[in-house]
Amino acid sequence: MSNVEKMVRIPLYLGQEPLVGRHYAVECTLCGWVGSSEVLTDDCQCTRDVGDRLCLGDADEIGTERLLEIVQAMDRRHGDSQQAYQRLIEQTNETEQYLDKASELLGEIVQSGQTYSECTDKSSATGLRVAAVLGYVAQFQSVPPHTDEDEEARDDNWRMNPCQQGHRDVGASGGVAYCCQCDEKITAASTQKAFEQWNASHPAQPV
Ligand SMILES: [Zn+2]
Ligand SMILES: [Zn+2]
Incomplete structure (x- = not known):
């Protein structure tokens, strides 16, 4: 993430009312809500629901520069989340592969006494497969400190x-x-x- 990205605050809340008539775009200085001035109070305060009350933070008019900045920051964030999503998909596929291997192995262990005895022999073919599955699983398990x-x-x-x-x-x-x-x-x-x-x-x- 570059310095430019960090400095741009993406609004957590976006009002969905379209900008019409003589209304203008505003940003709440308290909660960061961005939307149309149409929904503000008469004192230009934010009316976003915050639990059982309204935010009532002061809202300032924002121009096209700020709006474009927000759209650009959202675009970058979208790219980041797309990448994260891809990584998640890859990891899930890998996990499924290991689950398949594990269930296949369990099936063989259940059906074959030979495979079972090989499990304890770490240098055997089955032992190596057991070690591979255990090694994969181990990276997701936190090791509790113990005395x-x-x-x-x-x-x-x-x-x-x-x-x-x-x-x-x-x-x-x-x-x-x-x-x-x-x-x-x-x-x-x-x-x-x-x-x-x-x-x-x-x-x-x-x-
Ligand atoms: Zn607000
Ligand atoms: Zn008891």
């Missing part, structure tokens, strides 16, 4: 027993062991302690 404690919390050894009401959707992190369904929780000095206290006070149930 060693969180790492432990995800460990498979951390089997939490159901809550008092029997909900199995339970978890532990940040020094709290909790039930996701009924908000029952135990807070302790560490996630490890909260987890231990939870299991000590909640009997295990057969899965």
